[in-house]
Amino acid sequence: MIGVLVAADRICLVVAERMAADTLQHSQQLPRRPDVSIDGFPFLTQLAAERFGEIEVRLDDLVVGSGDRTVTLARVHLTLHDVHVFDTFHRATSRSGTATALITYAELSRVVGVPLSYAGSGRIVAQGSVTVAGESVRGTVSAAPTLSGTQLSFAQPQATVAGIGIPGADAALAALLARPIDLSSLPFGLHVDAIDTGAAGVSVTLSAANLSYRR
Incomplete structure (x- = not known):
């Protein structure tokens, strides 16, 4: 008898999880x-x-993001706390939500337009070429990913020019990372609280409060 009740409980759980996911x-x-x-x-x-x-x-x-420059978050894990459901999961409210996600370096490279990788100590490094005074200049620029409001920006850029230096080359290389990445327009009512740069990419911590969802 107990086994039957447990089985029924698990079957109902699977159905409810699917309904919640649909909502x-x-x-x-x-x-x-x-x-x-x-x-x-x-x-x-x-x-x-x-x-x-x-x-x-x-x-x-x-x-996520807006306009013609969006970014893809991977490994999104959201926990909804104190959830109240209505009408067989057609509507739900939650007191709060906490979430984590990851922006991989492959995705950052796609968005920025140049190859990016981890440089250690919370910094990234980009490799690219720029044109200065009619000359093509290759080099690298490292920076610290920083959260500025709803934007991911690259602070404290440090450029290194390969070969013979050309005036203005450092600034031109640093400009490769000058445009911030928008992290607004997030679903589930989430907003970004913090970021952390590591070997796997830029980890994002998010939260939300007083949430309501309706199918």
Whole structure:
């Protein structure tokens, strides 16, 4: 008998997770349905109360930003806290949400337009060529990814010119990283709290409060 009840609990959980994922996809206009995990056991007890302590949401390839310059966040992991559901998961509210994501160096390179890699000590390095006084100049520029409001910018640029130096070459190389990356227009009501630069890419920490989703 206990086994039957546990099996029924798990089956209902799978169905509910799919319904919650559908609601989140529809309300946030996501191109794909996210993976949703509802924490806690037994599930049916929480369902009867229409309240859940935490719901985990995972998705990849989340495109954010605006205009013609967007960036893709990978490994997005969102935890919704104190979730109250209505109408069989067609509507939900959450007291708060916390999330993490990653911007890979391959993605940063695509957005910036030059190859980027980790330089250590919280800095990145870009390799590129610029034209100065009619001459093509190659070199590198390192910088520290920094959060400025809703934008990812590159602070404290330090350029190194390959070969014979040309006046203005340092500034031209530094200009490769002059344009910030917009991190606004985020789904789920999230905003960026902090970033951290490491070997895998730029890790992003996000949060939100007083959330409401409707299918």
